[in-house]
Amino acid sequence: MTKNYLKLQFYSLPQNQAFARDAVAAFCLELNPSLSDISDVKTAVSEAVTNCTVHAYRGEVGIVTVECEIEDATLHIRVSDTGKGIADIDQAVQPFYTTLPSDERSGMGFTIMQTFMDGFSVNSVSGEGTVVSMSKKFEAEVMENA
Numbered sequence: 001m002t003k004n005y006l007k008l009q010f011y012s013l014p015q016n017q018a019f020a021r022d023a024v025a026a027f028c029l030e031l032n033p034s035l036s037d038i039s040d041v042k043t044a045v046s047e048a049v050t051n052c053t054v055h056a057y058r059g060e061v062g063i064v065t066v067e068c069e070i071e072d073a074t075l076h077i078r079v080s081d082t083g084k085g086i087a088d089i090d091q092a093v094q095p096f097y098t099t100l101p102s103d104e105r106s107g108m109g110f111t112i113m114q115t116f117m118d119g120f121s122v123n124s125v126s127g128e129g130t131v132v133s134m135s136k137k138f139e140a141e142v143m144e145n146a
Contacts, residue, residue: 004030004070012053012062012081020066020079021045027068028075031138040116041075041136047109048079048132056083056130073138074118080131086124 006027010016021042028041045066052064067078114120119135 006066006068008066009063012057012060012064012083014053016064017046017049017053020049020064024066024068024075024077028070028136028138031070031073031075033138037136037138041077044113044116044134044136045077045079047112048077048134051109051130051132052079052081052083056081056085058084075136075138076119077117077134077136078131079134080129082129085126085128086122086130087126 004027006023008020008023010019024045025038025042028038031037033041049064049066052062056062062081062083065078065080067080069076110120110122113132113134116136117134118137119133121133122130123133124130
């Protein structure tokens with residue numbers, strides 16, 4: 001199977017979260033995912049994009065980049081921003097940790113991403129931005145000539 005690649009860039013506006021998750025879900029259709037797999041991918045992408053909108057840019061408008069690559073039966077996703085970055089990644093990935101408790105944030109975004117995807121990592125530089133990398137292996141047989 002040939003590799004496939006997608007790159008999206010959009011403003012960190014809340015209304016673009018649905019666009020990002022639906023675009024990634026459509027992109028991975030060639031992997032013949034189950035409805036559960038599609039739901040997992042959409043949820044993880046939505047959480048990652050929400051983090052960019054809410055935390056990275058904190059009310060300012062910035063650019064969110066979503067890159068996807070299909071290799072064999074695996075979908076690789078990178079969601080990145082050039083926002084404020086994460087000072088302490090180990091702390092940030094802990095369940096229920098949030099920097100915005102006054103906004104009634106649950107602090108479960110990274111935990112949800114880790115749970116729904118097979119691979120997960122976060123790289124961040126304070127003041128320069130964050131990259132969330134995720135992967136999902138699809139067990140279903142890949143559709144031919146999709």
